[in-house]
Amino acid sequence: MLQYYLALEISPHASDEEIRKQYLALIRQHPPERDPIRFQEISTAYEKLKDEMTRIRTRVLDPYEANDPEKAMAELIRASGPAKVRVGLKTLMALLAARKG
Amino acid sequence: MAKPGRKKRKTKRKSQWEQLARLPFSQIARQGKAHLQAGEFKEAIPFLNAALSKNQDTDGLRPFLFRAYLKRSAQLREKAMVKEAGLMLANAEKWLPASTNMAEEDLVEYLSFGPVEKSAALCHAYLKTHDGVSPRLERALAGLLVQSERWDLLDPLPTDSPLLAHAPVVRKALVRMNRGDWEGALEALKGIPRASAFFPLRAFSMAMTRFFKEDEAGLHRALSMIPREFPLFPLAQALRIAPESLTCLWEYPPFSTRDLEALLTHVRCQEIEPAAFLVKRMALAVLPENPRAAMMEIIQYLRAVAGEHRRGDALIIGLIHRLLPGAEGTLLQAKINFYRFENGIVDAARYLQVLDTEFPVQREWNQAASQVLIFTVLRIISEGTEIPALDRMSAPLLRLLGIQSSNQELLLIEMLSQAVTLDPRNESAYRLISQLPRPSREAKRLVEDALEQMAVEFPEDPYPCLALSQLQHEKNAFRKAEAILEEAKRRAPHDARIIDAYVICLLISAQKRVCGNKPHLALEDFEKAQSLCQSRMLPLVTAKRLLFNYDVPGQASLFGPHVIRSPQQWREAVAAAVERLTPFQRLNTLGMIALDMEGAKLPGTRGFSKKLKLLLMNASVDIPMLTSREIRTLLTPLDETLYRLMPCLERAGVYLKHFPGMLQGVNHADIVAVLDAMIAENLLKAARNEIQRRLRTAADRSTVLLEFYLLAVKHLDGRTGSGRTEFQALLDRADQGEREQIRAAARRISQHASDPLKTALTTLDFQYLDPQSAAFPEFDVLTMDEDENWGEDKDFWIDEEMPLAGLPDMLDQIPFDMDLLEGDFPGMLNDQLADMVENAVDELDLRGAPIGFIREMREEMKRQTTGPWVFDLIAKLLDAQNAQELSRESWEFLYGKD
Numbered sequence: 001m002l003q004y005y006l007a008l009e010i011s012p013h014a015s016d017e018e019i020r021k022q023y024l025a026l027i028r029q030h031p032p033e034r035d036p037i038r039f040q041e042i043s044t045a046y047e048k049l050k051d052e053m054t055r056i057r058t059r060v061l062d063p064y065e066a067n068d069p070e071k072a073m074a075e076l077i078r079a080s081g082p083a084k085v086r087v088g089l090k091t092l093m094a095l096l097a098a099r100k101g
Numbered sequence: 102m103a104k105p106g107r108k109k110r111k112t113k114r115k116s117q118w119e120q121l122a123r124l125p126f127s128q129i130a131r132q133g134k135a136h137l138q139a140g141e142f143k144e145a146i147p148f149l150n151a152a153l154s155k156n157q158d159t160d161g162l163r164p165f166l167f168r169a170y171l172k173r174s175a176q177l178r179e180k181a182m183v184k185e186a187g188l189m190l191a192n193a194e195k196w197l198p199a200s201t202n203m204a205e206e207d208l209v210e211y212l213s214f215g216p217v218e219k220s221a222a223l224c225h226a227y228l229k230t231h232d233g234v235s236p237r238l239e240r241a242l243a244g245l246l247v248q249s250e251r252w253d254l255l256d257p258l259p260t261d262s263p264l265l266a267h268a269p270v271v272r273k274a275l276v277r278m279n280r281g282d283w284e285g286a287l288e289a290l291k292g293i294p295r296a297s298a299f300f301p302l303r304a305f306s307m308a309m310t311r312f313f314k315e316d317e318a319g320l321h322r323a324l325s326m327i328p329r330e331f332p333l334f335p336l337a338q339a340l341r342i343a344p345e346s347l348t349c350l351w352e353y354p355p356f357s358t359r360d361l362e363a364l365l366t367h368v369r370c371q372e373i374e375p376a377a378f379l380v381k382r383m384a385l386a387v388l389p390e391n392p393r394a395a396m397m398e399i400i401q402y403l404r405a406v407a408g409e410h411r412r413g414d415a416l417i418i419g420l421i422h423r424l425l426p427g428a429e430g431t432l433l434q435a436k437i438n439f440y441r442f443e444n445g446i447v448d449a450a451r452y453l454q455v456l457d458t459e460f461p462v463q464r465e466w467n468q469a470a471s472q473v474l475i476f477t478v479l480r481i482i483s484e485g486t487e488i489p490a491l492d493r494m495s496a497p498l499l500r501l502l503g504i505q506s507s508n509q510e511l512l513l514i515e516m517l518s519q520a521v522t523l524d525p526r527n528e529s530a531y532r533l534i535s536q537l538p539r540p541s542r543e544a545k546r547l548v549e550d551a552l553e554q555m556a557v558e559f560p561e562d563p564y565p566c567l568a569l570s571q572l573q574h575e576k577n578a579f580r581k582a583e584a585i586l587e588e589a590k591r592r593a594p595h596d597a598r599i600i601d602a603y604v605i606c607l608l609i610s611a612q613k614r615v616c617g618n619k620p621h622l623a624l625e626d627f628e629k630a631q632s633l634c635q636s637r638m639l640p641l642v643t644a645k646r647l648l649f650n651y652d653v654p655g656q657a658s659l660f661g662p663h664v665i666r667s668p669q670q671w672r673e674a675v676a677a678a679v680e681r682l683t684p685f686q687r688l689n690t691l692g693m694i695a696l697d698m699e700g701a702k703l704p705g706t707r708g709f710s711k712k713l714k715l716l717l718m719n720a721s722v723d724i725p726m727l728t729s730r731e732i733r734t735l736l737t738p739l740d741e742t743l744y745r746l747m748p749c750l751e752r753a754g755v756y757l758k759h760f761p762g763m764l765q766g767v768n769h770a771d772i773v774a775v776l777d778a779m780i781a782e783n784l785l786k787a788a789r790n791e792i793q794r795r796l797r798t799a800a801d802r803s804t805v806l807l808e809f810y811l812l813a814v815k816h817l818d819g820r821t822g823s824g825r826t827e828f829q830a831l832l833d834r835a836d837q838g839e840r841e842q843i844r845a846a847a848r849r850i851s852q853h854a855s856d857p858l859k860t861a862l863t864t865l866d867f868q869y870l871d872p873q874s875a876a877f878p879e880f881d882v883l884t885m886d887e888d889e890n891w892g893e894d895k896d897f898w899i900d901e902e903m904p905l906a907g908l909p910d911m912l913d914q915i916p917f918d919m920d921l922l923e924g925d926f927p928g929m930l931n932d933q934l935a936d937m938v939e940n941a942v943d944e945l946d947l948r949g950a951p952i953g954f955i956r957e958m959r960e961e962m963k964r965q966t967t968g969p970w971v972f973d974l975i976a977k978l979l980d981a982q983n984a985q986e987l988s989r990e991s992w993e994f995l996y997g998k999d
Contacts, residue, residue, distance in 0.1 A: 002388060002398055012394075053526065056460070056468045061476060063401035064440045070365060073402050076387055077356050084313055086281035087349050092336055093248065095349050 001058045003072065004045035006079035019049050041079075121151040129155070130162060137165055142173040164198040164207065171210045178214065190214060200226035205238055212241040213330055221251045228257040236298070239264055243271075243298035244332040250275065263297060271299050274306065283309035301331040308340060312350075356386035368406050373419040376403075380424060396424050397433055404437050414951035432458040438952070439473070444997060445486040446512075449477040450498035471524035474502065474516045475533060481513065488512060495985030506543075513537055514547050521551045528562075531555040535568035539575075548572060556588075563593040567602055574745065579610040597635060602742070604634045608645050609745050615649060623649065640686045641743070644693035647675050672712035679716075684723035685731045688756075691717050692735060695755045696747060717759045724760055729768040736767075737778045751782045764791045776810050777849050785818040805835045809843050813850045816858050816870075825867030832865075934975050935983040938991045947990045955993045 005012050010022045023046040030038040048058045066072040121129060133148030149166040170193035177186035193211070200223070208227050212220045224245060228234070234242065243264060246254065252272065255265055274289040283306050290303040304326035311319035320340065327337040339347050345357050360379060367376035380403070384395035400420050407416045417437060421430045432455045438444070439452035453470055460466040480486060488509055499505075503519020504512055517534040520527060531551055539545045549572055555565035566589030573582035586603045593599055611626035627646050634642045675694070679687045695713060727735075736757070738750040753775070756763060764787075767775050772795070779788040792811045796804055809831050835843055844865055851862035861869040942948060947955050963970050976995045979987075987995065 002395060006387070012391075052465075053468055053524070056465060057472050059459070060469050060472045063398065063404070066402065066405070069402040069405040070361075073361060073365075073383075073399065074358060076398075076402075077358070077361055077383065084350055086283075086313070088279040088281045089247075089275065090279050091349050092347065093333075095347060096335055096339075 001048060001055070001062050003076040003079045004048045004058070006076070007041050007045035008049065016051055019046070023050075041075075118147070118151070121147065122155070124151075126152055126155045133162075133169075134165060137169050137172075140172075142169050142176060145169040146173060163196050164202055164204060167193050167196040167198055168204070168207050168210075170196065171207060171214075174214060175210065186214070194219070197223070200230050203227055205231075205235060209237055209241045209330075212245050213332075217245070217249045220245055221249045221254060225251075225254055225257075228254065234258060234262065234264075239298040240328070240330065243302070244330070246271070247275065247299075247302055248332050264299075267293055267297055267299050271302060274302070278306065283313065301327045301333065305333050305337065308337065312340060312344070356383045364403075365406055368403050368416060371407075371416050373416055373423070376416070377420055377423045380420060393425065393429060397429060400424070400433060401437065401440075404440065414953040418951050428455070428458045431455055442477075442480050442484070442486065443952070443956075445481060445488060446477060446502055446504075446516075447494065447498070447996075449473055450494070450501050453501040454498070467523040468527070470501075471520040471527045471530060474520040474523075475527070475530050477502075478513050478516055478520075478533060478537075495981055498985070508541075508543075510540060511544055511547070514539065514544050518547050518551055521554060525554060525558050528555075528559065531565065535565075535572075539572075545572060545576065561592055563589040563596055563599055566592065567599060570602055570606060574606065574609065579606060579613065582606050583610065597637070600633055600635060601638055604630045604638045604642060605742055605746065607633070608642065611645070611649070612746065620649075636686070639682070640689035640693060641746070643678055643682070643686075644690045644697065645746070647671075647678055647690075648694055648697055668709045668712045671709060672716060675713075675716055676719075679720075684720075684726045685735075688720055688723055688727070688735060691720055692752055692755050693747070695759075696749070696752050699755065714759070721760055724763050724766065727763075727766060729766060729771045732763055732766045733771040733774055736763075736775045738781070751778065753778045754782050754784055757784060757787055761787070773806070773810075773846065777846075780814065780817065780850060780853055783853075785814050789814050789818065805831060805839045806842050806846065809846060810850075813847070813854075813858075813862070817850070817854060825861070825870045828861070828867040828870070832867075931978065931980050931983050934979060935987060935991075938972070938975060938979075938995060939988060942988065942990045942994055947994065948988075950990065952989075952993050952997060955990055956997045959994055959997070 002012070005014075008019065008022050008026065010019060014022070023042060026042045027039060030042060032039040047054075048062065049055050063069075063072075129148050130152040133145050133152055136142070136145035136148060146166070146169050149162060149169055153162050153166060170189050174186045174189035174193060177183075177189060194215075198207075203223075205227075208223065212224060215223070224242060239262075242254065246252065246264075246268070250272075252268060255262075255268055258265055270289055270292060274286040277283075277285040277289060287303065287306040287310055290299070290306055293299050293303045304323050308320055308323035308327075311317075311323055324337045324341050327334055336347070343357075344350065360383065364376060364379040364383065367379065380396055380399050381392070383399055384392040387399075388395035400417065403420065404417050407414075418434070421433050424430075425433060435448075435452045435455045436459075438448045442448055453473055456469055456473070457466055460469045481488065502516055503522070504515050506515065514534060514537055517530050517537070520530040521534065524530070531554075534548055534551045537544075537548070539548050549569065552565045552569045552572065555562075556569065559565065566585050570582040570585045570589065573579070573585060583603075583606050586599065586606055589596075589599045590603065607626045607630040611623040611630070614620070614623035614626065627642070627649060630638075630642050631646065675691075679690050682690060691713070695717065698710060698713060724732075736753040739747060739752060741750065744750060757779075764775065772791075776788055776792070779785075779791075789811065792807050792814065795807055796811070799807070809828075812827055812831065832840065832843065847862040847865055851859050854862055857869040861867045945958065947958060950958075959972070972995055979995070984992070984996070
């Protein structure tokens with residue numbers, strides 16, 4: 001179920017209210033007519049996490065109900081994408097020089 | 102290790118050098134230049150080197166050799182031979198010409214690859230001695246400025262140079278870029294036009310902003326604007342192809358789709374070590390703050406990838422042992438077994454035993470356990486999972502599942518009751534429990550308790566009231582049902598389901614009152630039903646009311662305005678009542694009266710039946726006005742909710758008896774449902790005639806399905822002795838879609854057939870219809886049970902090589918009459934049997950083996966056994982206490998499902 005939290009960009013400890021707030025904020029940012037794929041992703045994630053009972057059901061049964069585990073894993077890594085670090089040009093060029101060396 | 106032939110090559114090169122040295126200078130120099138011009142840099146180098154070694158005045162040739170080395174260096178770099186390219190560049194630097202002699206092309210080439218400091222120095226010298234800068238050199242210089250920030254290089258440039266004009270902006274932007282403020286840099290560079298030599302820097306800033314905004318398309322668009330010769334091109338290339346390789350851009354090493362593919366390959370190839378390593382890496386990338394939770398999830402997904410076989414099991418267990426030792430591993434193993442559900446409720450109970458590791462908070466545990474119980478019940482229903490003998494399960498496991506009785510009929514209801522108790526807000530548990538069969542009084546009590554709880558938990562939901570009223574009907578408590586439906590009506594006043602249920606409840610009550618000689622009360626019910634009902638139930642209410650008049654002629658007159666004295670009067674009353682109705686409702690009402698009169702064999706005179714027949718004949722004018730869908734509704738069975746009101750639900754016979762021609766009004770789409778109804782009512786002749794009529798008149802429409810029906814009807818009717826050939830020929834003619842239709846139809850028809858046709862239709866394998874395969878081999882259970890000598894069989898399972906010494910002696914103490922064993926098998930022997938099973942597991946080296954392997958081993962041993970399988974006997978003998986205390990492996994060996 002991690003991919004759903006990652007898709008909503010929210011902590012696994014978020015409350016019902018926080019989840020709903022974040023969901024509304026995200027669908028405002030990604031309306032279906034402009035960004036249908038992301039919208040679908042956000043909606044699915046919300047449906048899986050919307051309240052405590054649903055979250056518990058998702059946690060217990062989601063891996064069993066995943067029709068395509070490979071796709072689920074791909075979604076997981078896509079949704080997670082480790083945090084990017086802002087580095088400057090000099091750092092990038094140093095990395096390049098080190099590689100050349 | 103030296104390459105073979107290296108010495109030989111060295112000797113050959115030496116001899117070539119000697120040959121070159123013997124040639125005159127002019128010839129060598131000419132050949133060197135010719136190779137250079139032809140782009141054969143590798144060949145040019147030895148000639149130019151030889152020429153320079155002959156002539157001290159090298160100024161003329163130095164630039165050529167410099168260029169040859171530079172170009173060769175570029176060639177090698179293209180081939181990704183970075184080290185060799187570096188060597189060539191170093192050689193080139195040895196032959197660096199004076200700045201006055203240097204060609205611009207060579208300078209540009211050097212600036213592309215040379216070290217920044219040397220490039221800057223060389224460039225500075227060149228610009229001082231040359232006037233004017235070509236656009237190509239301008240671009241190279243821009244790149245050099247970005248790398249070196251040696252702004253003094255711009256001093257020799259003419260004042261109108263665009264580089265000079267843009268330099269201040271670029272300097273400002275570079276400061277921001279070095280801080281990582283790519284958006285600020287882009288903003289600063291927005292004035293740089295596309296034609297400017299600094300434009301690639303703007304494109305790079307744009308690419309970086311898109312990278313941080315996760316705008317893949319924008320990133321690629323920006324990167325495509327950076328030319329190959331720009332010094333940031335390798336960075337652009339890395340961003341385009343493998344951004345994860347730029348490690349400084351990521352907080353943790355990212356896990357790419359290529360890594361995922363590698364992980365899946367390792368899993369499929371059962372390579373535990375590399376798979377474990379990648380799972381760990383992926384978990385860290387996915388959830389760095391809690392990689393163990395991520396690992397649990399990833400392994401659960403990998404379970405499906407690894408496959409449901411012994412090797413897959415071994416891999417998953419291996420991953421769990423390596424990555425999640427301790428409680429989490431135990432939990433995960435139990436969860437995976439629960440998903441596999443090979444031992445049904447035992448797996449569910451074992452998962453519940455460790456569920457607190459996953460849900461340590463009690464409230465969450467309750468909800469999760471409730472979900473587990475619902476899922477277990479659903480799997481048992483959908484998969485028909487075998488339920489193990491409940492007395493073989495320990496009390497704690499049964500308690501976890503909420504099972505209190507040893508009655509298997511109650512098992513599912515008890516589990517759902519437990520689910521409801523654990524999580525009273527779990528709506529699906531209530532709904533599921535209300536749909537389960539409840540044959541016994543105890544089952545009804547449990548369901549009633551659950552539904553009453555639901556009614557309290559969901560005070561606005563009419564569902565529990567509806568379900569409760571149905572339950573009260575089953576208990577013949579009609580007044581209670583009515584009171585509950587009143588409450589349902591309060592909750593959802595406009596819900597048609599509730600109104601229908603209420604009407605049915607009133608009609609049942611009225612019927613009971615008529616039987617109880619209380620027609621005045623029955624009349625009240627009818628009137629109430631009449632006032633409540635909507636168009637859908639109107640024919641039923643009208644029919645019942647009219648039948649009431651027929652049933653108790655005269656009595657109703659005491660309480661109502663009409664007096665029924667004769668069949669003629671009844672006919673007039675019916676005609677007047679149905680006149681107001683639509684043709685469909687009219688036929689529906691008359692059909693229900695006929696069904697009731699014929700099916701229930703109501704007491705009465707022949708005159709009433711005759712009058713009904715006349716009424717039906719008069720109604721035949723309504724038939725052409727019906728739509729195909731309406732005819733279909735009339736011919737298919739009544740709704741199941743009416744089963745207490747009607748003698749039977751099938752009514753096609755009633756209509757077809759009076760209106761045989763009404764089938765003509767059924768269109769092609771509806772005929773299948775009608776034929777199914779006719780077959781269910783055994784109206785085979787009518788069905789056959791109708792199909793044959795349709796086949797005669799079918800134009801270009803495919804008739805395969807109808808032909809299949811015809812053939813099946815003929816078989817059902819015993820009118821054909823043909824075997825599989827005709828069915829097979831039909832199947833061969835059918836396309837994919839038609840085959841699916843035939844398969845579905847065959848399943849439906851099989852419910853009304855007997856063997857061998859039933860089996861043939863169920864399996865869609867018509868070989869069963871062949872005379873030779875029609876006789877099924879019979880298994881004589883009685884004969885087998887009476888074989889008293891099985892224990893003394895010479896081929897009894899144990900042989901000398903089997904590591905189960907002592908077992909035969911032990912078995913000698915077991916009486917063979919199993920009926921005597923119930924509860925009487927001595928406790929001490931029971932303990933010994935349990936020990937023996939544990940020993941057997943040790944001897945067979947099954948300790949720690951995956952479940953699948955244990956079962957496979959047992960099945961293999963069973964196959965090799967010619968006599969009965971002794972462990973079945975032991976499984977039966979072991980008491981619950983000993984069974985519970987068995988190790989995981991022994992339990993699987995004894996009780997694990999095949």
